[in-house]
Amino acid sequence: MTETQQRWTGDQVLALATDTASRQAAGHLAVPASWRGCGAGADSVWGQYEGGGSSPYRTAVDLTGPAYSCGCPSRKSPCKHALALLLLWSRGEVPDAAGPADWAGEWLRARRERADRKRGDSKRGDGKKEESSADPEAARRRAEQRLRRIAAGATELEQRLADVLRDGLASAPAREVWEETAARMVDAQAPGLAARVRELGALPASGPGWPSRFLSELALLHLLGRGFLRLADLPEPLAATVRTRVGLTHDTARLLAGGTVRDSWLVLAQDDQDDGRLTTRRIWLYGQESRRFALLLSYGAAGRAPDLALPTGLAQDAGLAYYPGAHPLRAALGDRHAAPAPAPVPPGTDLDAAIRSYAEALRLDPWLDAVPVILAGVVPIPGSGADPWQLATPSTGDALPLDPRATGLWQLLAVSGGIPLTVFGELGHEGFRPLTTWSGETPVRLQAGG
Structure with missing residues (x-):
């Protein structure tokens, strides 16, 4: 094995798969007898899969991406052959080599040359792009025109929300009306406002607590519209948040150049x-x-x-x-x-600190759906009936409800076995949604159906 690259685990390899079928197929193909010409370097793995066709599938992986190349017709990235090759490598069944095979080396060089050119283009700055493409004055006028359109859309939306409050929740518009309002926001070039309008229209108009949930979402939408109409009065960090939330985008190359x-x-x-x-x-x-x-x-x-x-x-x-x-x-x-x-298991926090971090995040950005949290020393508690699943801290008895949309809960319970875990997930108003836990030093991706 090379000194500059440690082998990944099988779970880390399979976490790259696009779907369950790819994971299962890769397991069947990860048989050394089906491969020839395999090798591993400091930052790449390559080999040829003998699939019974007229010629083998040449498969290579650039570990720095990771990025994949394979001669098979699959449109998935990574395909099952790339995953299978990585599984063999993770098990130590791919020998180290001084350098890649000629065909793999050509692909790696071409890929890295493209990456170097792309980095060079971005580092030259957006000034070149602006000079060669459009009149800066025309670009400024277009930007101002879009801001005026969004402002007109936000004003129209405010009128719609005022009508809803005046008429009462019992007369709240049907979903079709909200869809029409969302379309108007799209016409106003405010896709962020359109998305929040659609979410509002998708809320069920019945069931326990629906009036408070509806009013809460209504208030957030009103706050966003008013925030955009008063951008000049906001501190710049909050103004930047509002611009992003209504749908104004940032140029990634310019962002990276900064x-x-x-x-x-x-x-x-x-x-x-x-x-x-x-x-x-x-x-x-x-x-x-x-x-x-x-x-x-x-x-x-x-x-x-x-x-x-x-x-x-x-x-x-x-x-x-x-x-x-x-x-x-x-x-x-x-x-x-x-x-x-x-990498080692990340440091986690307790439930109180996690809730405080969520509250602080909402103070800064009230439109956040959830915040990332790493919890340490928690065990899953299965729910029963209307009671939700929870994560609890045995030493204190504190507990946090899990999001009803959370998946992989039985998988989480099996990994724990009653022993406290470190769990990463998203903490939002509906609870905590676990995404990853660790069994010893090994990360376990929590998946639907688990």
Whole structure:
């Protein structure tokens, strides 16, 4: 094994899979007799899978990405062959080599040359892009015109919300009316407002506590609209949060050019959400030196996994640039300086400290759905009937309810066996949603059905 790259565990490899079928298929293909010409270097793994076809599938993995290349026709990234190769490598069944095979070396060089060119383009600054593409004055006028459209949309939305309060909750508009209002916000170029309007219309207009939940969401939507209409009166960090929440975006290249926070970023969780039109991948990181959380977002077309994938439980030496805001969490991934490497279990906090951190985050950004939290020394308590599952601290008797949408709860219970655990997840108004736990030093990704 090389001195510069430690092998990942099988669980960390399988955490990269896009779906259960890929994980299962990779397990069947991870048989040394089916592979030839395999090798592992300081930052890459390669081999050829003999699948019974006219020619073997050449498969290579750049561990610094990670990124994948395979001759198979699969559109998944990573495909089952790349996962199988990594499983063999994780078990020590791929020999070390001084350098990659010629075909793997060509792919690695081409990939890294493209990455170098991309970094060079971004470091030259956006000034070149602005000079060559559009008249700066025209760009300024377009930006001002969009701000006026959003302001008009926010004003119209305020009138709609005032009508709802005047008529009473019993006469709240039907979902179709909210959809029409959301479409108006899209026309006003305010996709963030449109999304919150749709969420408001999707709330059930019955059941225990629905009036307070409806009024709460109504108030947050009103607060966002009023905040945008009074941007000039807000402190800049809060104004940046409002601009982001209504749907104004930031140029990633310019953000990265402004400087990054370099750290050894522990990958806490990778969570995919598919709404039928878009797959959103949320990757939570924790800086082992900076002690800061960061959220990376990546997108893929419906049914396809996003390109960005980082193995849970490994640490990535990289630079991150945080998007501006009053409580910055989302970040852009900059240069990566080494391949991901195994990392220790992160330090956790107690339940009281977690709740205080959530309250402080809401003070800074009231539109936050949840905050990242690492809990230490907790055990899962199964719910019964209407009582929710909980995470409890045996030494104090304190407990925190789990989010009804949480998955992998029986898996979490099995890992614990009554022994306190470290658990990472998202703490929101509906409770705590666990995403990752650790069995000893091994991260366990909590999955649906578990």
